[in-house]
Amino acid sequence: MKGFIISFEGIDGAGKSTQAKKLYQFLKQLGWSVSLYRDPGSTLLAERLREMVLESNLDPITELLMFESARSSLVWEKILPDLKEGKIIILDRFIDSTTAYQGYGKEINLGTVNILNHIACRGIKPNLTFLLNVSLERALQRLGGKKSRFEDPKYLKRVRDGYLQIFYSEKERDIFLILNVIIWWLLFGIMLLKKLKIS
Numbered sequence: 001m002k003g004f005i006i007s008f009e010g011i012d013g014a015g016k017s018t019q020a021k022k023l024y025q026f027l028k029q030l031g032w033s034v035s036l037y038r039d040p041g042s043t044l045l046a047e048r049l050r051e052m053v054l055e056s057n058l059d060p061i062t063e064l065l066m067f068e069s070a071r072s073s074l075v076w077e078k079i080l081p082d083l084k085e086g087k088i089i090i091l092d093r094f095i096d097s098t099t100a101y102q103g104y105g106k107e108i109n110l111g112t113v114n115i116l117n118h119i120a121c122r123g124i125k126p127n128l129t130f131l132l133n134v135s136l137e138r139a140l141q142r143l144g145g146k147k148s149r150f151e152d153p154k155y156l157k158r159v160r161d162g163y164l165q166i167f168y169s170e171k172e173r174d175i176f177l178i179l180n181v182i183i184w185w186l187l188f189g190i191m192l193l194k195k196l197k198i199s
């Protein structure tokens with residue numbers, strides 16, 4: 001498959017949706033063929049599942065299976081066809097969210113999470129992942145009304161630590177930790193200019 005997958009990850013309130021949108025608009029302006037999807041969501045079924053899962057207080061395994069069902073539908077209906085067309089696919093969350101939130105956060109066995117991620121994705125993985133890192137205090141400040149999903153402050157901390165664990169342990173993947181978005185944009189711009197000059 002010719003396409004390329006870029007995923008944005010981070011705890012709630014990290015600002016990843018904004019950066020994913022900006023990158024989408026930027027690449028589109030350059031004339032590249034690019035799609036932007038949110039996970040969970042972006043298909044009829046996945047949007048319905050998203051509503052249900054985010055509005056209810058489900059047990060961890062039911063929640064895990066709903067996130068994976070939503071992802072499976074996104075992969076099947078949108079990502080695989082886009083990859084065949086050679087598009088750049090930008091994802092606002094993907095498999096690392098499940099590892100961080102359900103695996104590290106809700107403490108579901110990581111092996112189980114990995115297997116379900118693999119099944120839902122038919123084996124595909126992001127080619128590039130940007131992990132936006134913010135402090136817990138900053139994220140909680142930004143969350144406002146959504147705070148109720150994170151009543152247990154230790155939960156969001158486990159998720160944040162989980163993301164860092166993914167960053168440090170998955171050495172075979174291209175995962176970049178973003179500490180400052182302005183510096184990230186500068187580096188990304190330089191990298192892209194170099195690539196455009198070479199090709």
Ligand code: TYD
Nearest residue numbers: 011012013017039040067093094097098101
């Ligand atoms: P989202 O709108 O992506 O959050 P934000 O924009 O605030 O970062 O909401 C998705 C929520 O679902 C978020 O709390 C993370 C959670 N989630 C999981 O728990 N597991 C998953 O696999 C995914 C994709 C998301």
